[in-house]
Amino acid sequence: MELDVRAGLEKLAGRLGGEGAKLTEAGRLSGGASMETWAFAFEGENGPERLILRRRSAPFDEETARSVSLATEAKLIQATGANGARVPKVRHVCDDADGLGEAYVMVRVDGETLGKKIVGDPRFDAVRPGLARQCGESLVAIHKTPPPPGLNLKTVDGVAELDRYEEVYRATGAERPILELAFQYLRRHVPEPVEPTLLHGDFRNGNIMFDPQSGVAAILDWELAHIGDPAEDMGWICTNSWRFGRPDRPVGGFGDYADLLAGYAAAGGRSIELSRVRFWQMLGSLRWGVMCLTMYLSWRDGITRSVERPMIGRRVSETEADLVVLLEEGL
């Protein structure tokens, strides 16, 4: 498989850099079960280019999947980028001639995505106090982007999301009183509907490229983009599962609610109440808890065999420990 991609990148270098463009670098950065990221570079007609290939390595059905296709992802990055969002520049969307399957190419952005580093590495000490505000500002350009036509993005609200995850939870057969109470509590506190906007859908520490000098450099991983309540994107980055050991700093483990909201308002975003963000934050913990249960189930049912999966099942108690505090505090 790796050889195929390398050969594809050689060919792509010629297509993008002109005849005779030589691949100078090609290496796989990361890979989940279904997605691969490759860094590559070549010397082309217009000089050196450092790029990222994102490609799907497993079959995908956009109708039934929660995530969007990579072509849709590329269109969203282009549309939000044109509207001023900090996103990578899309260099090329692959087609059949490239032989790389479903894939697109971005210009490489330097920086750090590891949440733990953003939260604790002294290199980020100087910018860290400003990051929550920057995250608020960054969301406005995304939320104000009119969704490009023809993408068929799913629309989600609080009730739909609770229904979806409660159905998944019931199907697991697990009996967890704290998750039950969180479902019940959140159903009684669903915020008033708002005019839905385009959402990133997975806006959290870990999916944002940060620069040690300038802060937010690029917002990555658009596969869960959808239409919904803007507070959903704010609540997800506040979910304790993504604070990397700093629960005292609610925004991503690096900042405070007030800075996130102030940045959002200063950049022209609509006014959002903290309780609304906290609703989505709590739903974020609940959602992650249910997802951990399903990852265990994929092992129990023999779909995956990695020892990782049952151990992730024991992370449900992390979300329960968070939820029980949130239930005590209220929204």
Place this chain on the structure above:
Amino acid sequence: MITHPRTEELVESVRLWIDEIRPTLDPRNAFLARVAANALATVSREITEGPAAEAAAVAGMAGVLGHAGDHATLNAELCARIRSGELTVETPGLLTALQVMARDQIAIDQPSYKPEGSF
């Protein structure tokens, strides 16, 4: 139970061995070996701390539900009565009981995790 070695000591010995060979493995297997060692550490904690945690959970649930029972029965009833809306965050003693259960379970599953409000 046999005490030479105790069950948790057997588990601990395997965990230590995995840690010992981890540096010799390729990156993917080294990662999985770390997960495996963590799994065994959880098993050890469940063996040593699980019985007290379960007893505390049974006592807490019995207090909220108003009658005695075993863990599985009380847990199922607690879930059903929360789901029906009969028990809520307002119910005296419910959140306190759930907090104790959450604290004991995280101590077994992921003791290094820093929950909301814990810093």
